[in-house]
Amino acid sequence: MDESGQTLRTADPRTLLAARGLRASHQRLVILDYLLKHDTHPTVDRVHADLSPLIPTLSKTTVYNTLRALVAGGLVTEITIGSGEARYDVRDESHAHLRCAGCGGVFDIPLRVAPEADIPAGFVVTDANVTLRGFCPECRC
Numbered sequence: 020m021d022e023s024g025q026t027l028r029t030a031d032p033r034t035l036l037a038a039r040g041l042r043a044s045h046q047r048l049v050i051l052d053y054l055l056k057h058d059t060h061p062t063v064d065r066v067h068a069d070l071s072p073l074i075p076t077l078s079k080t081t082v083y084n085t086l087r088a089l090v091a092g093g094l095v096t097e098i099t100i101g102s103g104e105a106r107y108d109v110r111d112e113s114h115a116h117l118r119c120a121g122c123g124g125v126f127d128i129p130l131r132v133a134p135e136a137d138i139p140a141g142f143v144v145t146d147a148n149v150t151l152r153g154f155c156p157e158c159r160c
């Protein structure tokens with residue numbers, strides 16, 4: 020993990036929301052805090068299942084709408100890998116993903132490209148989405 024990732028992970032959710040001009044509702048604070056503490060690229064269902072005990076009134080729709088607001092505010096990235104189910108990622112720097120076909124785990128790896136060599140002159144890269152598929156050490160036969 021590089022410096023920016025560490026900075027983001029140790030940041031206070033309230034400060035992050037304020038910096039993006041987003042209102043710090045209770046749901047946003049709790050869901051952003053959850054994402055900052057879970058490196059697992061959770062789905063809406065996962066976030067909902069884990070936070071329901073803390074907020075019994077939390078609906079899946081609220082989780083979804085809150086995540087969408089965080090994505091729109093640029094704090095969270097929505098990624099779709101394999102199954103087509105959206106997952107949510109709070110890292111702000113470009114990175115690639117390793118997707119395990121056994122357990123479904125999604126792991127971050129640094130994304131390194133040599134722009135001067137690989138990207139046509141004049142092309143401005145704003146986003147990258149790279150997924151490598153295979154089996155993690157636990158699932159490998």
Ligand SMILES: [Zn+2]
Pocket residue numbers: 119120121122123124154155156157158
């Ligand atoms: Zn696995």
Ligand SMILES: [Zn+2]
Pocket residue numbers: 060108110114115116126127
């Ligand atoms: Zn990621």
